[in-house]
Amino acid sequence: MHILELNGVELTYFDTHGETKALEDITFSVDAGEFVSIVGPSGCGKTTILSIITGLIQPTHGKVNINGQGSKVVGYMFQKDNLLEWRTIKNNICLGLELTHNKTKENLDYVDELLKKYNLWDFRDKYPRELSGGMRQRAALIRTLALRPSLLLLDEAFSALDYQTRLNVCDDVYNIIKQEKLTAILVTHDINEAISLSDKVVILSKRPSSVKEILDISLQKYPTPFERRECVEAKDYFQHIWEKLV
C-alpha cells in the first residue's frame, strides 16, 4: 500500500522580489516500510517537498495523498536539532506530546522506553548544551518518534555532524527506523548516504525541479549501511546518480 503519493505537485513561491518556481512536476510514491532518499542539486526544492508533505505549505497545483493512522502521521526531523535550550532533554522530547495534548501515561512510558533504548536515559535531565552533536541529533529523533508517526521525514538530518559522528548516527538512525518499522524519506547531499540507507532514490533535476529518475537500490544482502557503503555495487550506483545530477 502506498503510504504517500505525490501527483504532479507544482509549487511557486511568491514574494516581493518576484515569483520563484521551485517545483515543476513532482510525482512519486512511497510504500509502507520503505526507506526513500531524495537527492538533487542545491536549491532545487528538496526542503520544499518535505514542507509540502508535512502540510506547512500548500502546493500550487497537484495532489498529495497520505494514508496513515495515528494522531500525527508525519514526523519531520529538521537539519538543525532545534532543541529548546531552556528545556531538559526529556522535556524537549515531550514537546510534541505537550502540543498535541497527548501527555498520557502510556506515551510518557514510551518516551522513557525510547530514552533507554537509544542511550539517552542518563541524560534525560540534562540541558541540550550539555550534550554532544550526535546525542542532540538522537534526542531530536526521539522527539519526533514520541509522536509515533508512520512517516518520518529527515531533512539533511546528519549534515551538521562531523564525518565520524555522522557515520555512527547514520547507522543508529537507520537501526531505529528499522526497529520501529517506520517509513522514511531522507533528503541528502551525500550520494553515498542515499545509496547505503535507501530502498529507492528519487533524483531531482535543477530548479524548477521535476523527478529525473527513481532508482531502485537492491543491496539487501548487506545488513548494515556501513557495509553497503563499502560494497562494490555501491560504486556503480554512485556513478549512475552522479551522472544524472551533473
Add this chain to the structure above:
Amino acid sequence: MKEMSSEYKKFLKKRKTKNILIITTQIGLLIILIALWEILATYGVIDTFIMSSPSRIVKTISELYSTGNLFYHIGTTLIEAILGFLIATLGGTIIAILLWWNDTIRRIIDPYIVVLNSLPKIALGPIIIIWVGVGMQSIVTMAILIMIIITIISMLNAFRQVEYSKILLLKSMNANKWQILTKLILPSALPEFISLLKINVGLTWVGTIMGEYLVSKAGLGYLIIYGSQIFNLDLVMASTILLCILAALMYFIVAFIEKCFNKKHNNY
C-alpha cells in the same frame, strides 16, 4: 563536591584575597571622600552654603525625619517609580506581544513607534500635565512614556529574533499560534526581558524625577527643586543622596532577581 587540586585551592584563595581587597578599597574610598568633605567644610576651605557638608546632610535628614516628612517624600517618589516601572514594563511587553501576533498592526504602528522613540519625552511634559492633570498621575505617565517605547522595541525585537526553523518545528507538530507564543517565543525572550528590567529600573528614576521637576507637591524630586529655589543646598544634597540610595536598592533587587534566574537557567 569534587576533589580540588592544591593549585586550584591556591587559585581560589588568590581570587578571594583580591575580592576582599577590592571591596575594602571601595568602602575606604567612600569614607575618605566623606571625611575629606567634612574636614574641608569644617576648616572653611569650601563654602558650605553651596557645597553643604556630610554632617549638615545628616542633620537635614534627621530633621526631615522628626517632622515626619522623610518617609512621606521617600514613599511618594518610591510609589511613583515602582508604578511607572511595573506599568511600562508589563504594558510594553503586552503591546509587543500584540504586535508580534498581528503583523499588519505591527507594520501600521511601526513608523509611529520610531518617531515616538526619537522624540525627547520631556517635550511632552506640558501636554501630559494638561491632559492627565497635576499630581502623581502625570509623574507616573512621564515615567511610563520614557520606558514604554524602548520596552516595546526591545521585546518585539527579541520575539522576532526567534529562529524561524524553531517556529516551523512547532508548526510541524501541530502547534497553534498561542502555543508558539507560550512555549517558544516568550521563553526565548526571557533573557532579554531580564536585561530590560535592569534598563527600566534605571529609566524609571529618570522619568519620575523629571516628572517631579515639572509638577509635584511631594517627593525627592520636589525637595531637590524646592531646595534649590530657596537656596537650601543641604536639602538638595540630602535628597540627592537619598535618591542614590533608593535607586541603588532597587537596582540590587533586580540584579538579585537576575542572579536567581541565571542560577536556575545556568544554560543561558
